[in-house]
Amino acid sequence: MRSRRSVGDAAIAAATVLALCSGAWLLHSGDGTHAPPQPSPAQAGRTAPGAGEDDPPRTDARDPLHAAALALPPSPPDRIRIPALRVDAPLMGLGLTRTGSLDVPPAERANLAGWYEAGTTPGETGTAIVAGHVDNADGPAVFYRLGALRKGSTIEVDRRDGGTALFSVDAVEVYDAKAFPDEKVYGAVSRPELRVITCGGGYSRTTGYRGNVVVFAHLTGTR
Template sequence: MSNRSKGWGVALAACVGIWLVQNGSEDVTPPVPSAAQAFAAGPSVHTDAAADPLPASVPVRLRIPETDVDAPVMGLGLAADGSLDVPPAGNRNMAGWYEQGTTPGAEGTAIVAGHVDNAEGPAVFYTLGALKKGHRIEVDREDGRTAVFTVDAIEVYDNQNFPDEKVYAEADRAEIRVITCGGGFSKKSGYQGNVVAFGHLIGVR
């Protein structure tokens, strides 16, 4: 299925933020990327040339060294409302890949998502908003290769103004989007938006 044809209205299902509701404190909200990490601030000084795309292969593990993320990857589908589903809430250290789309490292836009928190506390992508341009995202694949991406930008979007085309559109190189809940938070309705890290493939191990 083409990323362009999905027609997703919002990024993620289940952005409730149970942990924040229970704590009721703004002091425990996840990091928010600064304006300097957005596309509008210009390209990273660490931007590397794009590597040639790989053949398709299912992802099995994702690492973000700068924020100590090291998580297995499971397949995801779409929720009933057409939004991207998320891994089971009970597993804090699980990332999910949209399995009807591009595999990480292949030509196109691979979509990865995970919880920012659950009832027990911070989850796999709690620190996603702390990433900076030039940081690395590494994805181990079933074929034994590791696709290495560089972060091009980290942006925050309100659910009502989520830019489907910008986030999900097909690319003519190997790109990745890592998505979690974020933005403003309401005790009544949970997170009001999503944090999205954009990256492109720069190497293979």
């Protein structure tokens, strides 16, 4: 299972950069003035002394409100909530396409996100992946305001075992598609972590969004 996950994780970046990022609403409406919010430099992760640039962001372990919690047993997720953004959306399982990249939720279902079901389940040790569209032809979609999320915010994931995994946001970053840090986003970690991904960066009417907004979070509790 672990080797299967590593193969899948290696293919996710290309799909996230391309399949989620058409900017369908802006193309459809012809109005480029309503691009989604982007994270500020203040929300980027802090690099600990001696850590590499590709290491995931970390919070201060001395902060009791955001201290890492013990890992949960595997259980598929059913729903994701981000109270600060008023996101409350069901989760569907995402597999790999025939080309080996991550599939995406149907664009016409604006309030729907997906999770990589061949990988880590949210709350389990490792990196769990959730992805969703920023917009569709009709307007903003589930993660339109993801770039406005702030460090310390809470993400809630309802699991099929009846529990809710609570994650604290460590960083919100934006990457150009040509410099997407695969290892930093998808690489193995020793605690339960979550990545929430949508499109972001600059926007071009010919190519769509030029990058991705990535939220880094870690498990802090359950309910």
